[in-house]
Each structure stands twice: as structure tokens, then as C-alpha cells.
Amino acid sequence: MKKVLFFKIYTAFCFIYLLLLYLGYESLDCYLKPVLIPLLILGVYFSKKFPTQNILLTALLFSWIGDVILLFADIAEIYFILGLVSFLISHILYCVLFNWQIKEKIKRNVAFFMTGSILIACYLIGMLSVLLPSLGDLKIPVMVYASVISIMLLFAYNGLLIWKKPANQLVFFGALFFVISDSILALNKFHTPLKKSSFIIMLTYLVAQYLIVIGILKLNSKKEEQQ
Numbered sequence: 001m002k003k004v005l006f007f008k009i010y011t012a013f014c015f016i017y018l019l020l021l022y023l024g025y026e027s028l029d030c031y032l033k034p035v036l037i038p039l040l041i042l043g044v045y046f047s048k049k050f051p052t053q054n055i056l057l058t059a060l061l062f063s064w065i066g067d068v069i070l071l072f073a074d075i076a077e078i079y080f081i082l083g084l085v086s087f088l089i090s091h092i093l094y095c096v097l098f099n100w101q102i103k104e105k106i107k108r109n110v111a112f113f114m115t116g117s118i119l120i121a122c123y124l125i126g127m128l129s130v131l132l133p134s135l136g137d138l139k140i141p142v143m144v145y146a147s148v149i150s151i152m153l154l155f156a157y158n159g160l161l162i163w164k165k166p167a168n169q170l171v172f173f174g175a176l177f178f179v180i181s182d183s184i185l186a187l188n189k190f191h192t193p194l195k196k197s198s199f200i201i202m203l204t205y206l207v208a209q210y211l212i213v214i215g216i217l218k219l220n221s222k223k224e225e226q227q
Contacts, residue, residue: 018199036067041060041061045057052216063090092148094152108162116154120153127183128143134190146186152179157175166218174211177204178204
């Protein structure tokens with residue numbers, strides 16, 4: 001199947017890209033990074049059609065736009081802001097995507113949901129308390145962005161409680177890795193420079209995108225089987 005081929009190519013390219021990053025060849029970013037997400041987009045495009053496919057494709061498209069724009073972040077601050085906006089749109093689309101999945105006939109454990117919600121809120125408060133003193137004019141954009149990715153994680157956590165395995169776990173851990181990636185990026189840029197930050201940020205980011213895509217595809221393939 002074409003989608004499997006594109007996912008295999010994505011995995012191979014990610015391995016090569018991450019190895020080069022780890023070895024310090026960050027200058028190759030502009031050649032390899034823009035190739036990665038389009039491979040996932042093609043994999044989704046050639047999958048069996050499902051109701052929220054276009055939302056997933058659009059979320060991936062804005063992620064790719066953000067990837068490309070952030071390649072120029074060292075040139076001027078405006079590129080970082082535009083990249084932030086692009087990923088913000090992507091995360092909003094992921095929120096919609098997770099919320100619009102057909103609900104399974106599984107009763108959500110309210111206690112687990114409340115516990116997860118509190119933990120996510122604690123993450124948001126903790127991250128902002130660390131970052132805010134050094135954000136300057138970016139306080140409001142970063143606060144909005146951090147709030148949206150936290151909501152995205154909350155939707156994924158809700159899915160963990162009501163969707164079938166293993167799709168629920170794939171999407172949740174994908175969202176979790178996305179939050180980890182963004183958190184490391186923010187800490188590295190605004191708080192304390194971290195060793196091998198580019199490698200860690202891209203490793204968690206690429207894993208996140210892959211897990212979300214595979215999880216959504218599995219979730220919808222299961223629905224097709226049940227219909």
C-alpha cells in the first residue's frame with residue numbers, strides 16, 4: 001500500500017535526519033527538515049477516506065509551514081512568531097480533530113479525567129511560572145500557545161479514556177511528546193540553553209507527529225470495521 005511505503009520512508013528519513021542532528025550537522029536542517037512532514041501528509045492522503053481526514057491533513061500542513069518558517073528564526077524574531085502562529089493553528093486543528101472523533105460506547109472514568117485535568121493544569125501553571133519572567137513582549141503569545149497545547153493534550157487524554165486500544169494510547173502519547181517537544185524548545189529559547197536541544201526537540205516532535213497520525217488512522221479503521 002502507498003501509505004505504508006510513505007510511512008516507511010518517513011521513518012528512514014527521520015533516522016538519518018536525527019543521526020545528523022545528534023552528530024552536530026544542524027546546517028543540513030534546511031535540506032532535510034522540509035521533507036519529513038510531507039511524507040506523513042502523503043501517507044494520510046493515500047489512506048482510506050474517513051470523516052476527519054481533511055482536518056488531519058490541514059493540521060499536518062500547518063505543522064510543515066511552521067517547520068519551514070522556524071528554519072529562519074535565527075534571522076529575525078518575526079520568523080519565530082510566525083512559526084508559533086502556524087503551530088498554534090495546527091494545535092487548534094488537533095483539538096478539533098480529537099474532539100470530532102466518533103465517541104466509543106465506553107463510559108469515561110470521571111475520577112481519572114479530573115486527575116488528568118489537574119495534572120495538565122499544573123503543567124501549564126508550572127511552565128508559565130518558569131517562562132514568564134524572561135518572555136518580554138512575547139508573554140501573551142506564549143501564554144496563548146501554552147494554553148492551547150495543554151487543551152490539545154487534555155482532548156487526547158479524554159480520548160485515552162473513551163477510545164479503543166491501541167489507537168487511544170498512540171494519540172495520547174503523540175500529544176504528550178508534542179507537549180514535551182514544545183516545552184523543551186521554550187525552555188531552551190527563553191530560560192536555559194540545553195545540551196543537544198535541537199536533537200531532543202526534533203526527536204520528540206517527529207515521534208509525536210507519527211504517533212498521532214498512526215493513532216488517528218487506526219482509530220478510524222476500527223470504526224470502518226464496526227460499521
